Structure formats: C-alpha cells, structure tokens
Amino acid sequence: MIKNKKILIVGAGGFIGGHLVDRLLKDGNSIISCDIKPKEYWFQDFENSENHYSMDMKDITNCKKVTKGVDYVFNMACNMGGMGFIENNKAECMQSVLINTNLLIACNEDKVSKYFFSSSACAYNKTKQQEVFIDGLKEEDAYPADPEDGYGWEKLFSERMCRHFMEDYGIQVRVARYHNIYGPYGTFDGGREKAPAALCRKVFNAKKNKDTKIEVWGDGKQTRTFLYIDDCIEGTLRLFESDFSDPVNIGSDEQVSINQMIEIIEGISGIQRLEKIYQLDKPKGVRGRSSNNDLVKKVLNWSYNIKLKDGLQKTYDWISSEMQKEGVNISRFTKS
Ligand code: GDD
Numbered sequence: 378m379i380k381n382k383k384i385l386i387v388g389a390g391g392f393i394g395g396h397l398v399d400r401l402l403k404d405g406n407s408i409i410s411c412d413i414k415p416k417e418y419w420f421q422d423f424e425n426s427e428n429h430y431s432m433d434m435k436d437i438t439n440c441k442k443v444t445k446g447v448d449y450v451f452n453m454a455c456n457m458g459g460m461g462f463i464e465n466n467k468a469e470c471m472q473s474v475l476i477n478t479n480l481l482i483a484c485n486e487d488k489v490s491k492y493f494f495s496s497s498a499c500a501y502n503k504t505k506q507q508e509v510f511i512d513g514l515k516e517e518d519a520y521p522a523d524p525e526d527g528y529g530w531e532k533l534f535s536e537r538m539c540r541h542f543m544e545d546y547g548i549q550v551r552v553a554r555y556h557n558i559y560g561p562y563g564t565f566d567g568g569r570e571k572a573p574a575a576l577c578r579k580v581f582n583a584k585k586n587k588d589t590k591i592e593v594w595g596d597g598k599q600t601r602t603f604l605y606i607d608d609c610i611e612g613t614l615r616l617f618e619s620d621f622s623d624p625v626n627i628g629s630d631e632q633v634s635i636n637q638m639i640e641i642i643e644g645i646s647g648i649q650r651l652e653k654i655y656q657l658d659k660p661k662g663v664r665g666r667s668s669n670n671d672l673v674k675k676v677l678n679w680s681y682n683i684k685l686k687d688g689l690q691k692t693y694d695w696i697s698s699e700m701q702k703e704g705v706n707i708s709r710f711t712k713s
Contacts, residue, residue, distance in 0.1 A: 379614060380405040385447045385489075387434055387480060388454030390414045392563035393495065393555070393609060395421030397451060400610050402426060409443055412454070420562040435475040440483035449617075451493040452480050457528060458569025460594070460660035463499070467527025477535040481542045491549040493617050494539045496624055498556045498666055499529035506663035509598050510632060513669025516554070516624055525662070536624050543622060551617050556628025556668040560606030560688060561695035572635060573603055577693045580642045581700055583651055590652040594659035597636035602667040604629045605688030608681040612673065621676040628668025629681045641686050645693045 384401055388394040390412030398410050399421060408426040412419060416430040432439050434454060444450065455473035457463060463470055477494060484492055501514045502523045524533050532554075539550040559573035566578055572594075579591045604612075604627065612627040633641075636653070643650060674680055 378404055379449070379618065382448040383407045383409070383446060385409045385411070385443055385450045387411050387450070387452050387476065388495075389426070389428070390419030390422070390430070391453060392420055392560075393558055393606065394451075394453035395419065395562055396560070396606050396610050397453060397613065398423055398426055400614070409447065411439075411443055434479060435472060437479040437482065440479045441486070444480070444483040444487040444489055447487065447489055449491045449493070450480060450484050450489050451495075451617075452477055453495045455495070455531070458564065459571035459575065460662040462569045463525065463528040464660040464662070470528035471531045474531050474535055474538075478538055481538060481548070485542060485546045485548055489548065491551070491617070492539065492542075493613070494535060494550065494552045495613075496532045496536050496552050496554045497529065498554055498626070498628065498668065499525035500532040500536065500554055500624070501529075501666070503663060506666050509600055509634070509665045511600070511665040511667060513602075513630055513632075513667045514626070515669045516626060516672055519554075519624070540622070550622055551619070552622075552624040553613055553616055553627040554624050555604070555609065556626060556666070557601050557603045558606055558609045559603050560609075560692055563606075565696045565699070572601070573638065573689060573692060574696060576635075576639055576642055577689070577696045578700070580639070580646050580648060580651070581693070581697045584646050584648045585700075588651075589649070590654055591639070592654045592656055593635060593639065594656050595635065595661040596655050596657065597639070597653055598634050599661060599663075600632050600634050600665040600667065602629045602632050603638070603685055603688070604668075604681055605683040605685075605691070608683050612677070612679060612681065615677045615679050616673075619677055625673050625676065626668045626670060627673065628670065629685070630668055630670050631685050632665075632667040633685060638685070638689070641689055642693060645686075645690050646697075
C-alpha cells in the first residue's frame with residue numbers, strides 16, 4: 378500500500394482522477410490535486426487535498442509549480458470522452474500530448490522518482506478490432522501502430538515518451554491501458570459520456586417518461602469489455618507498486634455486445650424490454666474490443682473483481698439519483 382507519500386494527481390477533477398484522490402487520501406498520503414476544470418466542474422473535490430482549480434498543464438509553468446518536493450506523479454489528465462467526443466475532436470485530443478510531455482520534463486527537473494501515465498485501449502491497432510467477438514487484445518497488439526485516429530495516436534506517442542524518459546533520465550514509469558472504465562462520479566450526459574453511462578441515462582429516461590424505445594448508436598452488436606472504477610483504482614495502484622514498466626491492460630474480460638449491456642440495464646431498472654432505434658450514422662468506433670488479461674495476471678497476480686451486472690447496478694443507482702435531484706445542476710457531471 379502506498380502511504381505517507383506526497384503525490385501529485387493531475388486530472389484530479391475528472392472521473393478516474395477523483396476516485397484515485399479519494400483512495401490515496403484514505404491510505405494516508407498527502408495529495409496535491411490539479412485540473413484544468415474550474416471548481417464547480419470537479420466530480421469530486423476533497424478538502425483535505427491541496428486543490429488547484431483551472432490549472433492547465435499544457436502550460437509547462439503550471440507543471441513546474443506543483444512537481445517540487447513530490448514523491449510520485451499520476452497523470453490522469455487528457456481531453457477525452459466516449460466515441461461521440463473523440464471521433465469529432467481529434468485536434469483537441471492530440472493536444473493532451475503537451476500535458477504528458479510537460480509533466481515529464483518538470484518531473485525530471487524536480488527528480489520525481491515515479492510517474493504513472495493513464496493510456497487507453499484506443500492505442501491498439503484498429504485492424505485487430507474489426508470483428509464483433511474478438512480474442513482479447515494482448516499488449517503487443519498495439520504494433521504495428523494503427524491506433525484510433527487522434528486520441529489513440531496521442532496515447533501511443535505519450536506511452537513512448539514515458540519509456541524514453543525512463544531510458545534516458547532514469548525516472549520510473551508505469552503505464553496502464555484502460556478498457557472503458559465506468560462507475561459513479563463520471564460524465565453521463567452532454568456529449569462526452571461513454572456507453573455504460575449513456576445507456577443508463579437513456580434507460581432511466583425511458584422509464585421516467587414511459588417511453589417504449591431508446592436510441593442506440595450503431596447496430597448494438599459491437600462488443601467491448603467494461604471495467605468498474607473500483608477495480609480500475611486497485612489495478613492502477615498495484616501496477617504502480619510493481620516493478621513492471623511496459624504498458625499493461627487494466628480491463629475486465631467479460632466481453633459483451635452493446636445490446637447485451639442494454640438488456641442488463643433494463644433488468645436493473647425493472648423496465649420492460651425497450652424497442653431499439655439503431656442509429657447507424659452515429660460514432661461507433663471499433664467493431665469489437667476486449668482486454669486480454671494474461672500479462673496483468675502474471676505481473677501483478679491480480680484480476681478484476683466486480684461483475685458487469687454489479688457495477689452497472691451501482692452506476693445506474695448513482696445516475697438515477699443524480700437525475701432525480703430537483704433543480705440539480707448536472708453540468709458538472711456532463712464535463713469530462
Ligand atoms: N457513447 C455512447 N453513447 N456510445 C454508444 C451509445 C450511446 O448512447 N449507444 C451505443 N454506443 C456504442 C458506440 O457507438 C460504441 O460502438 C460503443 O457503444 C462504445 O462506445 P463508447 O463507450 O463511447 O466508446 P469506446 O468503447 O469505443 O471507447 C471508449 O473507451 C476507450 C477505452 O477502452 C472511449 O471513451 C475512449 O476514449 C477510451 O479510450
């Protein structure tokens with residue numbers, strides 16, 4: 378367990394970053410939290426952390442303000458979202474390269490000993506994800522390089538930047554490739570939401586409005602593996618403490634189609650089966666994606682715990698309670 382360390386978490390106002398701050402505070406660390414978002418848009422905001430709101434790490438002077446005297450840095454920051462966002466904002470997504478690069482430069486100057494980079498399954502070669510049900514993606518399947526355009530290229534480039542900083546300057550790096558992380562305190566509306574949150578919101582709305590139909594992007598047959606946030610945090614911290622410096626999948630291996638996931642959410646909400654309106658012109662991403670977890674089991678002796686059905690139950694409960702709050706300003710849950 379990491380404790381009594383001074384840790385900088387960049388992207389702390391975001392979904393995964395917020396959960397990471399929570400856990401590392403509970404474990405007895407001193408946390409500096411930064412995010413480009415103003416205070417009112419942070420998903421979670423902890424008083425016992427040193428919080429820097431509206432701080433843009435694409436500007437290296439900001440990075441240099443917060444890396445001094447820090448033991449560890451977790452870079453959880455990037456401009457991102459679900460397929461609806463990353464397919465239509467490639468230049469924005471690629472500019473996150475500045476965050477990682479500037480942070481590494483600042484960490485090297487300030488002799489930070491260990492650095493974490495949150496990469497993504499979008500780093501994998503697209504041609505290996507063209508079938509609906511595929512074998513899990515192994516770490517070596519990122520090459521030859523042909524990742525998701527924009528967002529995936531940024532992740533792949535930044536992974537390599539981490540490796541070269543380790544080789545050339547000796548900073549220890551750890552890199553996780555996250556496979557569609559979901560759970561409470563994340564975006565569920567507004568354009569950046571990923572499929573689990575979007576579909577929980579749509580099913581909840583259908584139930585509330587007594588609708589019998591919902592809109593689904595694509596034909597619903599596309600597949601993914603989704604990982605609940607608590608497992609994501611546990612895997613991240615275990616990876617960080619390991620001595621493994623190459624990229625590792627952090628994902629589940631419970632491969633489902635979008636139609637199957639909707640069926641689970643319908644069961645959770647208690648609604649009758651909805652008629653699906655398939656929107657074939659909406660962003661779809663790859664046809665099939667799933668995580669191979671052989672390497673993570675080998676190097677961390679760890680596997681995810683929370684089944685999709687149980688994670689979706691917690692996510693649906695949280696989203697529905699947010700949506701039922703009268704007069705609630707949901708805007709902070711709609712920004713990534
Ligand atoms: N977002 C969203 N909203 N997706 C929907 C919806 C909807 O209402 N209905 C169906 N889908 C389908 C999408 O068309 C896509 O085929 C699939 O659900 C998964 O969509 P997302 O969850 O948005 O994205 P992704 O799995 O393709 O990629 C996400 O995960 C990566 C990590 O595995 C993105 O968030 C990436 O940024 C991330 O790196």
